[in-house]
Amino acid sequence: MEKDIPEITLNDGLTVPAIGFGTFKLTGIEGVHAIQSAIDVGYRLLDSAYNYENEGAVGESIRRSSIPREQLRVTSKLPGRHHNYHQAITAIQESLMCAGLDYYDLYLIHWPNPKQDHYVEAWQALIDAKKWGLIRSIGVCNFLPEHLERLIRETGVAPSINQVELHPYFSQEQQREVNAKHGIVTESWSPIGNGTYLLEDKVIGRIAEAHQKTVAQIILRWHIQIGALPLPKSSTPGRQLENISIFDFSLTDEEMQQINQLTQPDGRIHDLDPAVFEEF
Numbered sequence: 001m002e003k004d005i006p007e008i009t010l011n012d013g014l015t016v017p018a019i020g021f022g023t024f025k026l027t028g029i030e031g032v033h034a035i036q037s038a039i040d041v042g043y044r045l046l047d048s049a050y051n052y053e054n055e056g057a058v059g060e061s062i063r064r065s066s067i068p069r070e071q072l073r074v075t076s077k078l079p080g081r082h083h084n085y086h087q088a089i090t091a092i093q094e095s096l097m098c099a100g101l102d103y104y105d106l107y108l109i110h111w112p113n114p115k116q117d118h119y120v121e122a123w124q125a126l127i128d129a130k131k132w133g134l135i136r137s138i139g140v141c142n143f144l145p146e147h148l149e150r151l152i153r154e155t156g157v158a159p160s161i162n163q164v165e166l167h168p169y170f171s172q173e174q175q176r177e178v179n180a181k182h183g184i185v186t187e188s189w190s191p192i193g194n195g196t197y198l199l200e201d202k203v204i205g206r207i208a209e210a211h212q213k214t215v216a217q218i219i220l221r222w223h224i225q226i227g228a229l230p231l232p233k234s235s236t237p238g239r240q241l242e243n244i245s246i247f248d249f250s251l252t253d254e255e256m257q258q259i260n261q262l263t264q265p266d267g268r269i270h271d272l273d274p275a276v277f278e279e280f
C-alpha cells in the first residue's frame with residue numbers, strides 16, 4: 001500500500017487503505033482513463049457496483065496499471081434485483097466475469113430493500129461466495145441498525161463494512177456507533193456531498209483557509225478523524241490528487257467540533273432513506 005496512506009484492518013483480517021476511490025459514472029474508455037489516473041496518483045481501494053455498469057472499466061484499468069493486483073482492493077456490490085440466493089451467486093459470478101477478475105476483495109449488498117425482505121439470503125450467498133474464494137471480505141451498504149442486527153442474529157456473521165451516505169451535513173453518529181459496536185468499518189459515500197452546496201459551507205471554508213487546504217480536503221480529513229473511510233469520486237487527476245492529499249495535517253478538536261455541529265437530521269443530499277428506498 002502507499003506509504004503515506006494509513007491502513008485499516010477489517011474484522012476478518014483484510015487490510016484496506018484509509019481512503020478509497022468512488023467510481024460512480026466513470027464508464028467506458030473515459031472511465032478507464034479516470035480510474036487508471038486514480039491508481040497512478042495513489043488510490044489502492046476502488047469502489048464499484050454491478051449497477052454502475054463499470055465493472056469492465058475497473059477491470060481494464062487494473063490490467064493497464066503497473067500496480068500488482070494483490071496491492072489493490074477492488075469492491076463491487078450486489079443489486080436489489082438479485083437478492084435471491086441463487087441469483088446472488090450468479091450475479092457475483094457475472095460481476096467477476098465483467099471485470100475479468102478471479103476475485104473481488106470486497107463485495108457488498110448495495111441496499112437492504114426491506115420491503116422485498118430477501119437481504120438475509122443475499123447475505124448467505126455472500127458468506128458462501130467468500131468460502132469458495134470468489135470474495136475476500138463481505139459487507140453491506142445502507143444497512144440500518146435493525147438490518148445489521150438481523151444479519152448477525154440469523155447467520156452469526158457480521159459484515160466487515162457498512163457503506164452509508166455520510167458527510168458533515170449528515171454525520172450518522174448513531175449509525176457509526178452501532179457499526180463500531182459490531183466491529184464494522186463505516187465507509188462514507190458522497191463524502192464531499194456529491195460536489196454540491198456542502199463545498200460552499202462558510203464554516204468549513206474558514207477552517208480551510210486557516211490550514212491552506214481546500215474545503216474538500218478539510219471534509220475528507222474530518223472523515224478520517226471521525227474514523228470513517230471516505231470514497232471520493234473525481235474524473236480529474238488534479239482533484240483525485242487533492243482528495244488523497246490529506247495525511248500531512250490534522251484538524252483540532254475545536255475544528256472537529258465546529259464541523260460536527262453542521263449535521264442535520266434531514267441532511268441527506270439524495271433523500272434516499274434505506275428504510276423505504278428500494279434499489280433494483
Ligand SMILES: NC(=O)c1ccc[n+]([C@@H]2O[C@H](COP(=O)([O-])OP(=O)(O)OC[C@H]3O[C@@H](n4cnc5c(N)ncnc54)[C@H](OP(=O)(O)O)[C@@H]3O)[C@@H](O)[C@H]2O)c1
Binds near residue numbers: 023
Ligand atoms: N453504496 C451506495 O449506495 C452509494 C451511493 C452513492 C455513491 N456511492 C459511492 O461513493 C462514491 C462517492 O460518492 P459520489 O460520487 O456520490 O460523491 P462525492 O465523491 O462526494 O462527490 C463527487 C463529485 O464532486 C466533484 N469533486 C470531486 N472532488 C472535488 C474537489 N476536490 N473539489 C470540487 N469538486 C470535486 C466530482 O466532480 P469531478 O468528477 O468532475 O471532479 C463529482 O461531481 C461514488 O462514486 C460511489 O462509488 C455509493
